[in-house]
Amino acid sequence: MSESFFYHALKIDHKICYGCTLCMRNCPTEAIRVRNGKATIYGNKCVDCGECYKVCPSGAVYVAQDDFDNIYNFKYRVVLMPSVFLGQFSEDIRASQVYSVIKDIGFTHVIEVEAAVATHTKLTNKYIREHEDRKPLISTFCPAVVRLIQVKFPALVDNLIPIKAPVDFTSIYIRKKLIDEGADPNEIGVFYITPCAAKIAATKSPVGEAKSTVDGVLNMDTMYNMVYKQIKQHKEYDKTVSANDAPSDSILFALTNGEKRLTHCKKSFAIDEIHNVMDFLEKVENDDIEDLDFLELRACDESCAGGILTCGNRFLINDRMTQRARKLADRERNGETSRRKEIHSQEEFLFANSSVAKIMPRSMMVLDDDISIAFEKLTRIKEIEAKLPQTDCNVCGAPSCHALAEDIACDEAKMSDCVFMQRNLEMRNSLKVEESVEIMKKIWGEEKIKDYVLKK
């Protein structure tokens, strides 16, 4: 298997996985195969969307995270908290209480990621104005979508808006603020609470960027448990802590339509859920939709409220965030709080650090860079596919007959992996039953086949 371009936070615990094939059948990029009885991820095809995590019945798919105690390597321990995190908690828990408790569990500073949305939006609108010729422009906010475009829709890579995400701006801002106040840069640790695996992967190996802007990533479910436990155990909290980093129109940024609403475009779409996104990109790639200006695309249903690491129902999370934004807007109207935040004073500095390097296509479709080899492989795929039963039974350890045909043409599987082929070959005396059993063992592991053989 060729080397992986990407870091992946999604992993499969082979001690737990029993090869049920659910993840393989649900993977939108056909990135999973069963080998030796366990699900295995093809690194270059995986876009970290998390569909496998959602469907796994045994909890074998997990999201790797940094050790919480890493925060104590730093004197200044900053947590970047997305607004979605606040949406995890029921209505009777106030945002300021969550802020306060986060400080109790070990952090010195808390800042809401959406503080930088206004800066991000200004840059996005400017970029859109200046790049009429590259329409439709596509948001890079969702890292799973960026990778999906790199591997499956390489023709659209140049349509991606090369601007950092709000989390990066917030991180750069808080770091500068602390340094300006006299902190040693080496003593500042910035940690991000993530709602999904894609954000982790993007942070560990940022697309088109040399170095991550954060020092570590903490999974939202883990943080939820820590914070909620504190809240349950200690009713009292520091009421002087305010939860007031972002204005009302910014805190819904991570929900569906959050970006579209803020973008000055005539014809734009906000599309969530990875299959919907793929269907739409197919149309965009064909130039089917005329005069399209901007696309907000998110891999999860209900965008970040539906992230695989969020706790609770995505519609409830969405509703809590919307209610909070409404209340905040009321307070802004009554003059109780200003829409202008401290981060605005650093806008020039953030503008200067806003761009990312060129995002490259990483097509997983291309069979070979050399057209004659690619052509040969493609011809073989068609020939092989015609012989396969088209049952998509998964017994070969691939998600479909077509996927098996591709694997065979790329020397990653054999014709005899197909159980129908095995019968066929056995009938013609070209394959012994014992050999078939060996093949099945390779795909499904000793255990599953051993039992069967003993019963006989």
Next chain:
Amino acid sequence: MHNEFKVVEGDFANAGKASSEIKKTLKQLNIDNQKIKKIVVAVYEAEVNAIAHAYGGTIYVDIDQEKIVVVVDDVGPGIPDMDKAMTKGFSTASAKVREMGFGAGMGLPNIKNNVDELEIKTEVGVGTEVKMVVNFQ
């Protein structure tokens, strides 16, 4: 590599099957993205033409290492005035077809702009054969 697709009269709902299949193949062959786009647009136009005007037909697709050849062969009214048909904005499409968003009179001119070779054989009352060639290099 040879492939065939049926064209059914009036079935706009299923237009685009041939072009999306072609797109998938060309992506696997690492053909330049801009070139793929042009081919897809041309084939789609030709397919819609046949659906709109003819009584049915077949799309033949042949791909080798150098080029793609697509032939849209229909049984239909034929094209009485080729010069007019190649004029931007000229259309014989019925009001019903125009209502569906087709029939803007851009079909053949658009195809011509997107392919390297275009050859149209037509016989009034019999049918039309549109042959398109795009070279990969």
